[in-house]
Amino acid sequence: MTPEEQQDRVRAAVAAVPGWGGVAVTAEPAIPILASPSWRGVDGWPWRVVDGDGRSLFVKVMDEDAAFYIDVATAFAAAGHASDLGVGPKVHLADVAAGVLVMEDLGAGWRVGTLDRLLDPAIVDAVVAARAKFQAAPALPRSVSVFEEIERFHDDARACGAELPADTGWLVSEMAVAAAAVAPVAAAPVPIHGDANVSNLMISDAGEVRLIDFDRATMADPLEDLGGFLTEAFDQDPERRDAFARATGGFEERAFNRARIYGIADDLRWGLIGAVVARRSLRETFEFYKFASWRFVRCRMGLRDPRFSEMLRRL
Template identity: 65%
Template sequence: MSQSGTQIATVRNYIAGLPGWGTGDIVIEPAIPVLASPSWRGVDGAPWRATRNGSGESIFIKSMDVDAKLYIDVACAFEAARRASDLGIGPKVLAADPDAGLLVMEDLNRGWRVGTLERMLEPRIVDAVIAARRLFQAGAPLPRRMGVFDEIEHFYEAAKAAKAQLPSDAEWLVKELRFAADAFGKLDIKPVPIHGDGNVSNILISDTGEVRLIDWDRATTADPLEDLGSFLVEAFAQEPEAREAFSRSAGGFDERAFSRARIYGVADDLRWGLIGAVLAARSARNTFEFYKFASWRFVRCRMTVREPRFGEMLRRIA
């Protein structure tokens, strides 16, 4: 049996235990295209849609890839997805089995679209995304407590151990972000649960303007401004737009807090570049997409770190 056939059989056997899904004619097929570059979508686990013939009722199943163990705490990610479900800011979770790597959710298909940079030009959508993140942050701490600076160190060591192809200035980039980590370590920061991934494709938007956050694989307990920073760097290519979104989020403008958020965005680029490099070296999926994704994140990180404003941002955080 092919790998996809094995996955379908696993998914079919699992959902057979769910109320109403153990009998009848059920069709299981890929839900969305898997894409690493330029976006990171469907990479962490195979996305499946199970549809009941006749009624058309469907559910969405995420079957984590074996690569997930390289960079995801699956139990924490599933716990975060459950919390988001309970809060109404994520798809409703119907079942979750971290050991099997299976997450079953409502299928937000009809009437919902994946977020795009164009939609981030709409203040009401941005405000809804920020409000959803803030609501999640009000909960109890998640079991995972690695912030972006911790992950940079972790994935840098993993990349070197895997003999991953890194840019010639990777060590310099890591050292520059260590300066930032040292500066942040002197601040009084209260960690909260965060989504941790600002990719706009991790936002679903309904035809009526509702939003749901998906893919909680980077969820952790960290600085709330880390959550905002990862979103700003992904959603706004230009600083004026990022400043405007920050001001609406904070109810005013705070230069120190904005600088913190922007530095977190730079660190997010480096982290994802390292994750992409690790997967390019170690994944059984023989594709250049991981390397392409890593290269873009390294480029964007480098562009900011080389500018004088990076040092200015560091000086403004205290």
């Protein structure tokens, strides 16, 4: 889709929003696309629409690169639920057929999440609370675990000839062992945000948090969401343990082990997604491969940690 075709689709969607029909607007790209290190703006083209009175809307046009790993109907339903619950931007229009989502524009006073903001325990707790609140949303039409997606995306990567690390087969087989260990103790599926990339947070100057980009939302074990976030937010387990204890009202080792395993698995899943997009995308950039490489490295570090087998044993 050309930029001109996207702009036409954006304008048509905005015209269908109450109060915006027949209004003269300016549409321009909202943010730079940045795959590495945070996968920002890759799943859909972001646009900002402004009228003559200074009102603005944020519009996302889904990209064909993301079709293999995003269910648009589920993503848009999840964004709507988050809007209703107050943990995501207000959704004004969701056109699944056109792949266009029109939302409030979180502008002045709001910034995209960065790892340095997560050094503040209050911000971490606000992110965890928002994710937990979303888990009370109505059931989503999609239900899949991280382990199931690893198998599928590994097949996709091999089928398209994606460039993969030499030990990818070992990484995947280790995750199959982990999946078998986790299955008997997994919690009942609930709606989860499903994407721990820090760029999928908006944080206000006052410390308020909104979750954005519900493209990976699904029904899954709630600790899958928490585990992915703890892996993204912290380099070391002591900090993860502290945040986990605050999130769950106390430290329970078996639950923490399950969350950590999910976090390590999430790295492998994203590594495979990045590798497939790097191979298939018409966007000529090395950023997709860089992103995938880092996620493979962090997954490998987790699996080679001597404590990993102990996590499996103590589930």
